[in-house]
Amino acid sequence: MKGLPRGLFGPEMLLLALILLLVDFVRGALLISFLPIYGEKVLGLSLDVIGIAITAHYLTDTALKLAIGYLLDRFSVRFVVHTGLLISLCGVVLLGSAIAPWLVITASALYGIGVSPIWIVCLMKVTDERRATKMGFLYTIWFVGLGAGPIVCNWLLDTSARFTYFLLVALSLAAWALSLLITNRTVQTVRTVPLRSQLAILGDKLRQLRPLLPGMILQTTGAAMLVPILPSFAEKQLGIGSSQYSFLLMAGGLCTVAGLMPMGRLSDRVGGKKWFLVAGFGLFALTLYALTAQPPVWACLALAAVLGCSYAAVLPAWNALLAAYIPPQQQGLGWGLMSTIEGIGVMVGPVLGGVLASLHGETPVVVVSAILFGLIGLFYFVFGQRMDGL
Secondary structure, eight states, X not given: OTTSOTTSSOHHHHHHHHHHHHHHXXXXXXXXXXXXXXXXXXXXXXXXXXXXXXXXXHHHHHHHHTTHHHHHHHSOHHHHHHHHHHHHHHHHHHHHHOOSHHXXXXXXXXXXXXXXXXXXXXXHHOOSTTHHHHHHHHHHHHHHHXXXXXXXXXXXXXXXXHHHHHHHHHHHHHHHHHGGGOOOOOSSOOOOOOHHHHHHHHHHHHHHTGGGHHHHHHHHHHHHHHTTTHHHHHHHTTOOOHHHHHHHHXXXXXXXXXXXXXXHHHHHHHOOHHHHHHHHHHHHHHHHHHHTTOOOHHHHHHHHHHHHHHHHHHHHHHHHHHHTTSOGGGHHXXXXXXXXXXXXXXXXXXXXXXXXXXXXXXXXXXXXXHHHHHHHHHHHHHHGGGSTTO
């Protein structure tokens, strides 16, 4: 890893990072591009079925994360990850031969089961020394994989859907094979907490998180509604093919990456994180709504860039707001609970988007998503000052 500080990452961490990159590349390609495009054009699936399949993936992924600690306490790290990635490989293989909607949904759910353990294991393997730097590295790997997957997949789908499918199978197979090299060493011991104590702590955390619940659930719901319909919306309403759609994703992704650090520094320097949330969510809503006017391709690229900048403005302020509600001594439980609550919107959104698109078309889904983001911006405008960290 050229450019990384010497001695920061050992062979084990680099191996896990490579597996994580492969897993999230396939996940991004599968959920954002391959399943919506291949499912609709080749398998003839309706958008509501595609939405249910995507929700099935996130449902099994989220549900299993709640049990990962239990599994890792009773089985070796290598066994849990290797078995999980074998299940995900079976899901990808099944998708290629699925001839009925229920098989597609099953394949997507299997993939969610399989990829769930790898991120938790990555967290377990990170040592406390220079932890923030190492976590930044892992988050970069996650973003690159999840972003590059759909972009490459869109380009390849214009050439051959069959080749694209076999590439996803090959990458899933490679991740599964690499997991055999994982050791069973952990860098920290896990203290077992009685179930009654865990439930009491969870209840206390939920009471503290009540001011955040509207934003946490609505924003992930609004974003997840777009996942099953975006490729179809781009093609049917905007007249954009798969390759051009890839450029849209690149424009949004590059602007997000370029804007994150400057926006974070600006937020820390001037304060007033409330206004970053209000402006970011409000601009996101207006830009989404502007896409429904069916602008030309060059304007779509500009709007995608604005969406990326809006996300870059929101993310640092949002993370700072979440961190204000997490006690330092309960980081794991706090962030785990945050992820689970946000996962509610991720699970519900694709179904809502797919069903709404099947009944009324893709454009109303984009309009509803824009309305949700507008409501979130309004919520922080009215109630932001009452929250910690704003």
